[in-house]
Structures are given as C-alpha cells and as structure tokens.
Amino acid sequence: MRGRGVSHVIEERLAYEFRKPDLLDTALTHRSLAPTGGTRNNEKLEFLGDAVLDLVISDLLMRAFPRHQEGDLSKLRASLVNARVLADKARGLGLGEALHLGKGEEKSGGREKESILAAAYEALLGAIYLDRGFVAARRVLARQFAADLQQRATGAVEDCKTRLQEITQRIFKTTPTYTLVRETGPDHAKHFVSQISVGERTFGRGEGRSKKSAEQAAAMEALHALQVEAAALTPAKTARSEASVRPVRKGASGTGGER
Numbered sequence: 001m002r003g004r005g006v007s008h009v010i011e012e013r014l015a016y017e018f019r020k021p022d023l024l025d026t027a028l029t030h031r032s033l034a035p036t037g038g039t040r041n042n043e044k045l046e047f048l049g050d051a052v053l054d055l056v057i058s059d060l061l062m063r064a065f066p067r068h069q070e071g072d073l074s075k076l077r078a079s080l081v082n083a084r085v086l087a088d089k090a091r092g093l094g095l096g097e098a099l100h101l102g103k104g105e106e107k108s109g110g111r112e113k114e115s116i117l118a119a120a121y122e123a124l125l126g127a128i129y130l131d132r133g134f135v136a137a138r139r140v141l142a143r144q145f146a147a148d149l150q151q152r153a154t155g156a157v158e159d160c161k162t163r164l165q166e167i168t169q170r171i172f173k174t175t176p177t178y179t180l181v182r183e184t185g186p187d188h189a190k191h192f193v194s195q196i197s198v199g200e201r202t203f204g205r206g207e208g209r210s211k212k213s214a215e216q217a218a219a220m221e222a223l224h225a226l227q228v229e230a231a232a233l234t235p236a237k238t239a240r241s242e243a244s245v246r247p248v249r250k251g252a253s254g255t256g257g258e259r
Contacts (some may be wrong), residue, residue: 006098016128016140023127028095030116032102042123049126052134056141057081064149067224074149080148088143095120106241160219167226168198176222178215181205194218 007024010180011017018024022044024225046174058081061073068076079085090096096111099120110116129137165175175198194206194214206217 001176005104006094010093010095010098010124014124015143016136017203018127018131020131024124025100025122025124027127028098028120029100030102030105030110030120032105032110033100042120042126045126045130046119047126048129049122049124052125052129052137053081053086053122053141054254056138059138060145060149061140064153075257076152079152080145080185083118084116086121087114087147090117090124093124095123095124107176133167160223161216164196164219164223167223172198176203176219178218180211198222203235 007018007021008247010024026040027042027045029041031043033041048232054077057077058073061076061080065073065076076176094115099111099116101110105113105116109177125137125141128140168176170175177197179195179196179197180192183190185191190209191207192209192211192214193205193207194211196203196215196218204218204221205216206221208214208217
C-alpha cells in the first residue's frame with residue numbers, strides 16, 4: 001500500500017487528519033531508504049515522539065492513579081511504553097504496510113520487525129506534535145491507550161485487595177471483612193456502598209456500580225488510610241531514634257552539670 005490512500009486509512013484509524021501530510025510521510029520513512037532515495041527519514045521524529053509519549057503517558061497515569069507512588073507509576077509506564085506494546089499499536093494502525101523501506105529491509109521482513117514498527121509509532125507521535133501541538137498529540141494518545149489504562153486500573157484495584165489482605169494478616173493477624181452498607185437504584189443502575197473492617201476497626205468505605213467494585217474501592221481507601229498512619233508514625237520513631245544516640249553536651253553529668 002502506498003500513496004495518499006494509505007495515509008487516509010491511517011488518519012481514519014487515528015481519528016486525526018494531518019494539516020501537513022508530508023510530516024506523516026516522513027514519519028513512515030525508514031532510514032534504510034535514505035542512502036538510495038536521498039529522502040528525509042523518521043529518526044528525528046522518533047526522538048521527538050519518544051519524549052511526547054513519555055510525558056503524555058506519565059500525565060495520564062498520574063490522573064488515573066492519583067494515590068500511586070512514583071515506583072508504582074514507573075512500573076505501569078514501563079508496561080505501556082515498550083517496543084512490544086508500541087509495535088502492536090503500529091500494527092493496529094497499519095503502519096507496517098505503509099512504511100517506506102530500503103530494499104535490504106524490505107527483503108529481510110522489516111515491515112514486521114518490532115523495533116522498526118515501534119520507532120515508526122513514536123515518529124508518528126512526533127509528527128502529530130509538530131503538526132498541531134501537544135494537546136492534539138495528547139488527545140490521540142488518550143484514545144490510543146484508553147483500553148490499556150482501563151485494563152491496568154482494574155488490575156491495580158484488584159491488587160489492592162490482595163495487598164491489603166497480606167498487610168492485615170502481617171500486622172493484625174487477621175483478614176479484612178467487607179460489609180454491604182447500602183444498595184440503591186433500579187436494577188439497571190444499581191449503586192453499592194461497601195465498608196471494610198479489620199477486627200473492631202473500620203478502615204474505609206467504597207462505592208461502585210457493583211458489589212465487587214465497591215469492595216475494591218473500599219480496599220483502596222483502607223490501603224491509603226494505612227499509608228497515612230505509617231507516615232504519621234515515622235517522624236516519631238525517627239525522633240526517638242535520634243534522641244537515643246544524641247551526644248551528651250560537655251559539662252553535663254548525672255550528678256549535676258549544665259542545665
């Protein structure tokens with residue numbers, strides 16, 4: 001596939017129309033073509049797109065998981081921004097068939113190489129950024145990664161229940177209890193409120209469109225409460241530790257020194 005027809009298919013799948021079609025053409029031009037055709041290749045656009053991708057995905061993750069720590073966010077970003085995922089995105093857009101390759105890469109199956117496809121996807125993002133700016137690039141990426149973020153959000157919340165059970169077993173030697181506090185709404189639009197307790201203590205409530213989602217939200221709230229408690233206790237422990245090793249001032253003694 002070649003020509004403007006191919007570009008139109010890619011734009012349709014992206015839900016984005018280029019103001020400057022030559023940017024898309026450059027994004028699809030691999031460096032293997034440059035020695036023979038003398039054309040510009042997509043390496044600089046790839047460099048730019050890589051930066052745009054990191055920033056947008058980081059922003060989307062921070063908004064989707066406001067309570068996650070930096071380490072967890074980094075792991076989530078790494079699960080989204082890697083050659084395998086980006087190559088899959090490129091295949092979904094049909095970038096492989098549209099690439100401009102040199103004869104060597106063409107013969108060696110370059111259209112299916114993960115590294116080439118991932119680079120082309122990043123170059124495409126760089127082209128969109130140059131064409132209409134950051135906001136346009138962010139909108140495209142938000143659509144492209146919406147399902148991925150939703151999938152990881154579900155997994156992250158489910159992990160909260162597992163993590164909470166592990167923590168409560170270790171600290172309190174018991175497991176959490178989930179209680180349905182309220183159920184409202186008609187059958188097609190139910191709303192549930194679940195409360196979570198550990199022993200005699202109530203740690204939080206969660207709401208959702210199902211009992212399971214309400215319990216998951218309650219588990220996340222309980223984890224947050226435990227994190228806040230741990231953070232509040234840390235300065236006190238540190239102060240006691242520092243006091244225990246604080247040197248005695250000159251002149252001080254057990255029978256009467258400087259006051």
